[in-house]
Amino acid sequence: MAAIRCFKAFRPRPDICDRVAALPYDVYSRKEACEEVRREPMSFLKVDRAETSFDDSVDTYAPEVYKKAGDLLHEMMEDGTYIEEEKPVYYIYELIMDGRHQTGLVACASIDDYVNGVIKKHENTREDKEQDRIRHVEACGAQTGPIFLAYRSIDIVNQIIDRVKTGEKLYGFTSPDGITHNVWIIDEADDIQIIQEAFAGINEIYIADGHHRSASAVKAGLHMREQHPDYTGEEEFNYFLSVLFPHDQLMILPYNRVVNDLNGMTDDEFLKKLEDKFEVKACDAAVSPGKKGSFGMYMDGRWYQLTVKDGVVPEDVVGCLDVSVLQENVLAPMLGIGDPRTDKRIQFVGGIRGLSELERLVDGGKKVAFSMYPTSITELFDIADAGKLMPPKSTWFEPKLRSGIFIHKINE
Known part of the structure; x- marks a missing residue:
């Protein structure tokens, strides 16, 4: 009680x-x-x-x-x-x-x-x-x-x-x-x-x-x-x-990610690696993900939509979060960001700032930005009820x- x-x-x-x-x-x-x-x-x-x-x-x-x-x-x-x-x-x-x-x-x-x-x-x-x-x-x-x-x-x-x-x-x-x-x-x-x-x-x-x-x-x-x-x-x-x-x-608004560099890869090499786990589609306009499992990506003046492929997302309540999917399949293995809490190569941008802020940062010298679909209040409750913890910067209220x-x- x-x-x-x-x-x-x-x-x-x-x-x-x-x-x-x-x-x-x-x-x-x-x-x-x-x-x-x-x-x-x-x-x-x-x-x-x-x-x-x-x-x-x-x-x-x-x-x-x-x-x-x-x-x-x-x-x-x-x-x-x-x-x-x-x-x-x-x-x-x-x-x-x-x-x-x-x-x-x-x-x-x-x-x-x-x-x-x-x-x-x-x-x-x-x-x-x-x-x-x-x-x-x-x-x-x-x-x-x-x-x-x-x-x-x-x-x-x-x-x-x-x-x-x-x-x-x-x-x-x-x-x-x-x-x-x-x-x-x-x-x-x-x-x-x-x-x-x-x-x-x-x-x-x-x-x-x-x-x-x-x-x-x-x-x-x-x-x-x-x-x-x-x-x-x-x-x-x-x-x-x-x-x-x-x-x-x-x-809950999304908590977007911006990364300084591609960990030594060229743009083409990075895009090719992404295709192992995601459907990658170039877009003419800024991408605000409309559903879970979808991500926007801005790099070199262009937006892309990333859609996670079948079999990539685990079943557990933390692993299925979009922030976890991005961390475990892109940020850590591809971009070398193992601990986003301490790594200086990544920054987090509250969704209240909009997609234009992601464009501004990348156009101003950062390398790539990811726009996220927001974590739901139900996901927050489910994780807390399970006694587990969300990855850092999962929610922006x-x-x-x-x-x-x-x-x-x-x-x-």
């Missing part, structure tokens, strides 16, 4: 929420983060990426950077930027992109559910990235960026959310990237109880996006348990900030949840 509970958020004043709300910390380089904070001094990015308060001589991971994050958050709580909810509640967070609505429940998930496997993972995490966010959470005494969770749709929860959405919004704004953000509050005791009981009846919740943030939140919570051996399990540090979305509202709208304090 899943423990999904309401909480007393710190949240921005309604008149400035649009200025405070920020994209997740990890979508920016340091330079981009500094530029964004200069553009909007109230952006929560100044807390999530507190190195923006220092010049380049100060390391991103220096102790004073984390201290600054905590100081800035405390100032925002003291100066009226943030207000504290009077009682524990749930929130509804709707994002609208290109006319498509995606509505989630803002709540706190249990670190025990994470440890025990009720909350399921599909990616590995890196220790250095975990340590960064652990230090940030501990310096702030709060979780500032929600984890993107998914669950199989629950009718009674949908009914409550749909009804509350007919009422007055808590927030409503459109961010500079054109995404509309709407927030409502669920504060009726009966609704809260029904939602809690509905989630208590399920055993599977999935991390869609935010594996490092969730791992960090859990480890920070476990560390606080060590510091408080008399903990009861009800303390806020036993829970982490999340937004939970029903599976039928989520869209859009739109991104904003940080700074909901703050979950854990040190009270």
Whole structure:
């Protein structure tokens, strides 16, 4: 059973929420983060990426950077930027992109559910990235960026959310990237109880996006348990900030690949090798794959469609992913990219950037790009249920949840 509970958020004043709300910390380089904070001094990015308060001589991971994050958050709580909810509640967070609505429940998930496997993972995490966010959470005494969770749709929860959405919004704004953000509050005791009981009846919740943030939140919570051996399990540090979305509202975009060189082969040699595993067809226009087992490829100013041949794709849930098929049949054996996590010859391009970005990179000096058919939410669930992991960069979720709208304090 899943423990999904309401909480007393710190949240921005309604008149400035649009200025405070920020994209997740990890979508920016340091330079981009500094530029964004200069553009909007109230952006929560100044807390999530507190190195923006220092010049380049100060390391991103220096102790004073984390201290600054905590100081800035405390100032925002003291100066009226943030207000504290009077009682524990749930929130509804709707994002609208290109006319498509995606509505989630803002709540706190249990670190025990994470440890025990009720909350399921599909990616590995890196220790250095975990340590960064652990230090940030501990310096702030709060979780500032929600984890993107998914669950199989629950009718009674949908009914409550749909009804509350007919009422007055808590927030409503459109961010500079054109995404509309709407927030409502669920504060009726009966609704809260029904939602809690509905989630208590399920055993599977999935991390869609935010594996490092969730791992960090859990480890920070476990560390606080060590510091408080008399903990009861009800303390806020036993829970982490999340937004939970029903599976039928989520869209996964492709995560495309670009490679620097052909591993010593000529174009013709590479095309000939591809024919061992794929039907290769030259195309006059950019190729956005329309089905599983199909790939677009851009090389030397020309697009190709690659269709995997019969007998190439294995039966297992990970091996049959298109990202696995490309890795095991092209990237590793042909192009010599054995570990895409560490190989500097490959880069990954989120599908939100479009096929024109692949053309730009290849025309600008890269050698070959592959456009992918997106991984499905069902594939993500199946792999997590099997206790297996996806290859790196298998999914790209859009739109991104904003940080700074909901703050979950854990040190009270």
